Amino acid sequence: MNEEIIEKRNWIYFSKKQPTEDEVCAFLSRNEEEIIRSLEKDDQELLSLIALMENPEKKTLLQKLGKDGERRLSKLEARCLVKEERVGILKVALTDASSLYPLFGSGDGDGRSAVLDFPLVLLSLVKSGKIKKGGKFFSSSAYLQIFPTLEKTRLPYSSERALSSLESIGVVNLEGNVYVPGGNFKKFAFFHPLLQLSYIMKPSLDEKERERHLKALILVSLIKNAPAEGMKKIMRNITLISGFESSDIKDYLDYGLLDDEGTSFSGRALKENKNGFTISSDWRVLSEGMTESAVALFSNPIATDRVSIWEITKESLFSYFDLGYGDEDVISTLGKESVPSALSERIRSYYEEYSSFSPTRVLYLKLSGRAERLFERIEGIGNYIIEKAGDGRYIMDEERESEWRELVSKTLGDVLPRTKGPLFSTSTAPFISNVELPGIKALEDFRKYPYTPRSVSGKKVVSSLLSASGFLVGEKNVDDAFPSADGFDYQMKMRILEKAEKERDEYAILIEDWNGRNALGLCDMLIKKEGDDKVIFLHKSIDVSTIYKLTLIPRAFL
Amino acid sequence: MSEKPLLIQSDRTILLDLHQESSDKAREDIVPFTELIKSPEHVHTYQISALSIWNAVSSGIDGEEMIRRLERWSRYEIDERVTFFIRDISSRYGDLTLEETDGENLILKVSKKKFFLEIKASKMLSKMLVENDSSSFILDRKNRGNVKLQLIKMGLPVDDRVRLEKGKPIDFTLNSSFSPRNYQIDAVKSFFGDGRPGTGFGVIVLPCGSGKTVVGMMALEKLKTRTLILAPNVTSVHQWMNEIRNKSNWKGEIGEYTGEKKEIKDITVSTYQILTYCNDEGEYPHFSLLRDGGWGFVIYDEVHMLPAPVFRITAELQSMYRLGLTATLVREDGKEDEVFSLVGPKRFDTPWSELEKRGFIAKAWCHEIRIPLPESLEIEYATAGKKEKYKIAATNEKKLDVVGKLLKKHEGEKGLIIGQYLDQLKKVKEKFGFPIITGSTKNSVRDELYEKFRRGDVKTLIVSKVANYAIDLPDASLLIQISGTFGSRQEEAQRLGRILRPKDRDSHFYTIVTEYSEEETYALNRQKFLSEQGYSYTLEKLS
Known part of the structure; x- marks a missing residue:
């Protein structure tokens, strides 16, 4: 201008x-x-x-x-x-000038994205002892099927990196070559999924940096239908808003926070689970929206998508009990009323079975019932019993634990509880803090004036009028410098017309109809009755709906 | 507020939320191009596959229409990957056509060069195809099925325009007093479609006790052609023959082609067993019954049991009308796809719970009774091998006491006690004195006992796995399973099926399991199929 x-x-x-x-x-x-x-x-x-x-x-x-x-x-x-x-x-x-869009794509297609369950799936698998360091688990079809929307070539690599981050902050430990829950596991499992992801991606940030990183993650999750060629600009915007350098989208794709939809990108939805979950007699838990942490801890992941599917098995329950939870914790999480009785009865029965055999990491082995009756009769077990400490009480060889476990499992069943004890529960783990998700103004306050993208109009009606009246020199376009409404926004047109009538001494009004005809005059010439969808302007009756463009121009410009 | 009922995942799984008002309408819309995977109580699962899309295209629904239907009912915007798959796969249909040429041969026309080259490069297909020109191959008529099967495996569906041939016409009508149920009419309609090439062969899946035999006869009435029915055992051969006599106006003879009789008539009923009899030279002498019998229509009853040698010959029979009937298209060998390819695609499937709700099959309650192993057997069990452990647990003698309690609880009801191990079944007979049917029981004795049971002269029968399938005992409402074939899901479902005929009382299915044993693990696997159909087992512990 x-x-x-x-x-x-x-x-x-x-x-x-x-x-x-x-x-x-x-x-x-x-x-x-x-x-x-x-x-x-x-x-x-x-x-x-x-x-x-x-x-x-x-x-x-x-x-x-x-x-x-x-x-x-x-x-x-x-x-x-x-x-x-x-x-x-x-x-x-x-x-009220901030609007997330067009900063992060078009904003269309809300609800298309799958939910972010990557961290929880990883925790669920660790808890079940399914991941071996250097094993081929991550490239197996079963694992890849859990994430139908993630890029298959990235997933194994990012999962391995994620586990090494989690190991560095004591969320998982390596026992032999198997990943098991570490000292921070339970605490971490109940963090917000974005905070979990933040720790996975950047395990060693200070609190201030963590907050900035979280802000960046929130913004990435808000990207909707952004064309590939616009991603560089979007990432620049995210860096500017969050204060966290976020130029590379690769990391976000790796961990499934961003979906590559072919020609466009969208962030992973952080949808609250508004409908709760459905639990059926086939032992499947369906969660529409983000999965509750507890569900991920007592079941196995089947697929994560718009609806995440989890399956409860005896094995998954046993590994949940290993964390110190009981049968009633499972039932109350699922909601007493909604659990089929067959399922709750079986959960209780598994817990009873689980509780009948209770090994400890100090290798003080306590047996009861059937296990007690059978234990000493297990062929070869005598080689591992250091001392019998009473009825059903044994002090066992610590170093050869895996050997005697194998013997026991052959006799008492394939699924045995994990050993509990100081090493498991009090192993030193670094402090990790539950940082609250930072606020972002545009998310908290609903924008009063919805964003309507405008491109520069081909017509320069006001500009040409101003040029004609000597206000404007050269071929500048100032059409958008004045309050105006386009024809598709009926309410806005009505408001401008009402304003024009109220402040008739201050403004002139330019009305352009859908046939391209212009009418320019002082607002004195405008008559608008409240609630009426017609106006009288320059002695002509005009239907508001036929107005293509309406501009309010301060009188002195004319 | 009611929401849209479909949740469409990016892997093309469709979840149908039954708690929404429009779920029935949505189901009707998607059934033609999806496969029902499971139907537990809250959410049913369907899957879109290449085969399901091609079947829909062949019956006149194009890819855009499928997408429109999904959009109509989808709660969220549909992932582009799903719509891309539907468009891509549906567009391939019609690129390959199979047509008549001279008498012995057929011609496979390929409209796209890349597919032509792909087919030409296939070692498996080169044995059956001869290059005709730069866009077609010639094949022997008898290889029709195998060529189609191979092409489907390569992701290339064939629009098979070779008409099915009817055999010798016969005058077969159903009794006028007989009125079929709506779902039976729908099933037959789906089987025949619009009558164009590409219809008239396929599988109908209906729950046990819902009248699959009637569906077979309705198809026969429509075709009125010389027909061969293949059934799993002699008892079910006799049941088919009785049903045909009772429910139709068929005046001609019905041939029985089994180990006992070798009659071939215009309607003949046979067993898979006789067909797959292999002599010392490694030949199947009875294959000629199927190959050269002049049949226009073959019905495969309990098609999930189709033995491997019959797969082979079925591949040669692509010019006949073919109908597979089953309640549980679950094969422990995972060959469901081959059944679909050779007999034909799944044309009709309906959730068990739907028919139960409408009273077409009996309301059934499933119970798992858990009992401990006697302490005296714990050592033996603990030191046994895996298989032996299962047998010790399955034949736990405490089960007999439970059987006694259950019979008392259900006094007056007609019931079956079913088990896997003959020794165990004999002990049940010794204790309770009921008649027993096993594999060694003569067919005539079996028929007589089943008949006595139907009349009410015998209230309880002890049966081995010979009664797993296709035995129609309308009034049975109690089934006590004391042991089974390891983790067979199909056996569990079929056994429940014995008590699903609608009647004036609910049915009860008890399975007695030794707790903390191998049997318990297998039992859980056995229950999977029924759980997926919405049946849930109550758990009861007895000491």
């Missing part, structure tokens, strides 16, 4: 060349909706970006925006929409 126009606008809007800040604020706040709606796509985006940035440093912003940044920013500054609050720090003058 050229200087001359700014000067004239200031004089007209504020009756002086340099209006005070209060006057500017009052003007912006009175016309906020119209101003936001009149913004072009690029302006909307930049304004949103600045509004969402934690510390909108002008220098950083200009660096990231590149060569075009200076021009774009000064355009907003010229319109008083952005100002320097203190030296080098920007502030958006409008209170």
